[in-house]
Amino acid sequence: MLSLIGIVIVVIGFVLRINPLLVVMTAGIATGIASGLGPLEVVAAFGKAFITSRYVAIVWLVLPVIGLLEHAGLKERARTVVAGLHAATTSRILLAYFAVRQITAALGLTSLGGHPQMVRPLIAPMAEGAAENQYGELPQSVRYKIRAHAAATDNIALFFGEDIFIAIGSILLIKGFLDQNGVHVEPTQLAIWAIPTAISAFVIHCTRLLLLDRKLRAEVATKIEKA
Amino acid sequence: MITLEHVYWLTGLMMAGVAIVNWRDRSNARRFNNTVFWGVYAVTFLTGSRLPDLANGFLVIAMVLVASIRGLGQGSKEGATREERDESARRWGNKLFIPALAIPLVTVAGTILFKRINISGAPLVDLKQVTVISLAIATVLALVLGMIMLRPPLLAPIKEARRLLDAVGWAAVLPQMLAALGALFAMAGVGNVVSGLAQRWIPLDNSFAVVTTYAIGMAVFTMIMGNAFAAFPVMTAGIGLPLIVHKFGGDPTVMAAIGMLSGFCGTLMTPMAANFNIVPTALLELPDEYAVIKVQIPTALMLLGANILLMNFLVFRH
Numbered sequence: 001m002l003s004l005i006g007i008v009i010v011v012i013g014f015v016l017r018i019n020p021l022l023v024v025m026t027a028g029i030a031t032g033i034a035s036g037l038g039p040l041e042v043v044a045a046f047g048k049a050f051i052t053s054r055y056v057a058i059v060w061l062v063l064p065v066i067g068l069l070e071h072a073g074l075k076e077r078a079r080t081v082v083a084g085l086h087a088a089t090t091s092r093i094l095l096a097y098f099a100v101r102q103i104t105a106a107l108g109l110t111s112l113g114g115h116p117q118m119v120r121p122l123i124a125p126m127a128e129g130a131a132e133n134q135y136g137e138l139p140q141s142v143r144y145k146i147r148a149h150a151a152a153t154d155n156i157a158l159f160f161g162e163d164i165f166i167a168i169g170s171i172l173l174i175k176g177f178l179d180q181n182g183v184h185v186e187p188t189q190l191a192i193w194a195i196p197t198a199i200s201a202f203v204i205h206c207t208r209l210l211l212l213d214r215k216l217r218a219e220v221a222t223k224i225e226k227a
Numbered sequence: 228m229i230t231l232e233h234v235y236w237l238t239g240l241m242m243a244g245v246a247i248v249n250w251r252d253r254s255n256a257r258r259f260n261n262t263v264f265w266g267v268y269a270v271t272f273l274t275g276s277r278l279p280d281l282a283n284g285f286l287v288i289a290m291v292l293v294a295s296i297r298g299l300g301q302g303s304k305e306g307a308t309r310e311e312r313d314e315s316a317r318r319w320g321n322k323l324f325i326p327a328l329a330i331p332l333v334t335v336a337g338t339i340l341f342k343r344i345n346i347s348g349a350p351l352v353d354l355k356q357v358t359v360i361s362l363a364i365a366t367v368l369a370l371v372l373g374m375i376m377l378r379p380p381l382l383a384p385i386k387e388a389r390r391l392l393d394a395v396g397w398a399a400v401l402p403q404m405l406a407a408l409g410a411l412f413a414m415a416g417v418g419n420v421v422s423g424l425a426q427r428w429i430p431l432d433n434s435f436a437v438v439t440t441y442a443i444g445m446a447v448f449t450m451i452m453g454n455a456f457a458a459f460p461v462m463t464a465g466i467g468l469p470l471i472v473h474k475f476g477g478d479p480t481v482m483a484a485i486g487m488l489s490g491f492c493g494t495l496m497t498p499m500a501a502n503f504n505i506v507p508t509a510l511l512e513l514p515d516e517y518a519v520i521k522v523q524i525p526t527a528l529m530l531l532g533a534n535i536l537l538m539n540f541l542v543f544r545h
Binding site: 001003004006007010011014019020021022024025027028031032034035040042043044045046047048049050051052053054055056057058059060061062063064065066067068069070071072073074075076077080081109110111112113114115116117118119120121122124144145147148149150151152154155156159160163169170173174177178181183185186189190191193194196197200201204205208 | 479
């Protein structure tokens with residue numbers, strides 16, 4: 001039971017909004033000590049775990065080129081392109097991105113997206129640009145809402161698309177774990193049984209996206225009234 | 228052969244460049260804090276594989292203390308004004324998309340092609356890490372393309388990287404810290420304790436209750452650990468296999484597939500999945516760091532409900 005102390009620290013830390021790096025490190029050290037390690041052993045274990053997790057940070061390598069292109073007006077260009085499409089609305093852009101992202105993820109092409117390389121420089125400015133076309137200058141809160149939706153669309157489409165591809169990490173993990181426990185399953189079968197949930201995710205989230213235009217219109221209207 | 232280690236060197240060089248640009252920027256009152264933070268991070272990439280674990284541990288502690296107690300700042304100099312960017316966007320037009328779209332396209336091409344390229348019997352890149360290495364190669368190619376096209380000053384890319392990385396701030400390191408915490412949780416056996424607790428609380432004679440507990444347990448435990456991969460073995464060994472499969476004769480394939488996706492519903496609702504939920508709020512300059520989670524919660528809950536129904540319906544379909 002004592003080993004759960006790390007979870008308690010994390011929950012309290014996130015609720016009180018203490019700097020998450022400090023919270024996570026404290027939780028790690030407390031967990032290590034609770035499981036019987038000495039202070040220096042805990043520091044070493046944390047250092048080792050941090051070093052072996054470095055692959056998580058590789059995505060930041062995109063920043064020099066994305067920054068360079070943003071400096072040259074990439075986001076502004078993305079907005080202009082959308083301004084030329086009269087049928088484009090925030091809902092439709094995010095819907096189209098959801099469909100493309102989910103289908104390509106299902107084909108194993110999970111790297112055709114992501115927050116630093118697609119959402120920030122392209123998808124979010126396009127979704128914002130479409131709303132600007134319709135409603136003119138946007139209140140800041142509406143901009144924030146559109147951007148949050150752009151990020152959420154990327155996540156949801158990825159999560160519930162990738163499991164249809166048989167060589168993805170989660171399917172390999174399931175197969176490996178069940179094999180160890182003497183239960184044998186086929187990766188293709190696992191992928192097929194991910195499809196009902198993938199369809200549900202598409203229906204649920206795309207319905208919400210379809211309703212987004214209406215919500216944005218109402219929000220813009222009330223903001224203008226107040227002003 | 229190109230391995231992950233080479234990619235780490237590249238990342239380390241970028242972080243070192245970011246530290247140096249920060250050091251020289253007098254418009255940032257906390258520039259030395261930023262320099263130490265990104266400088267130490269650079270060291271973990273450049274020499275981390277060769278330093279003893281204890282030294283790495285102290286480097287991490289130094290980063291955390293600088294970021295949380297001293298605090299990081301941001302330079303006040305804006306890269307380009309809105310008018311300059313509008314003007315540049317008109318000049319370059321759709322060509323600006325070429326390097327940006329080259330990143331995902333080259334990454335995908337790399338993951339496919341590198342598996343087929345052999346040089347005197349050995350693969351060109353470490354195939355276990357082919358996606359990450361392809362991404363690194365794609366970013367380098369896109370950068371070269373951008374430099375040739377736009378002809379900016381030579382140091383422009385690293386200055387731009389500095390601008391974006393300081394906008395993200397400490398959140399850039401959070402996903403890696405959480406991955407490290409997950410490893411420590413696994414070492415301490417946190418999962419077994421949690422599944423032990425769950426087993427004590429569910430009514431074992433009702434298949435609907437057991438399936439529902441398994442799906443919700445996957446979501447909740449994923450929220451705690453920040454990762455469905457950590458939750459799956461624990462919940463499946465604790466509840467899924469002994470109860471759903473062995474006691475009630477459920478189909479393990481359906482259970483595992485939908486169980487994992489129930490975990491993904493949890494991923495959408497937790498700050499512990501920082502790279503999906505917290506990092507984008509920093510990247511998109513949103514004032515509320517839980518803004519993305521708040522947008523995702525309705526979809527996540529409805530989909531978890533759908534998963535519970537689907538699993539109940541499909542797992543016992545024989």
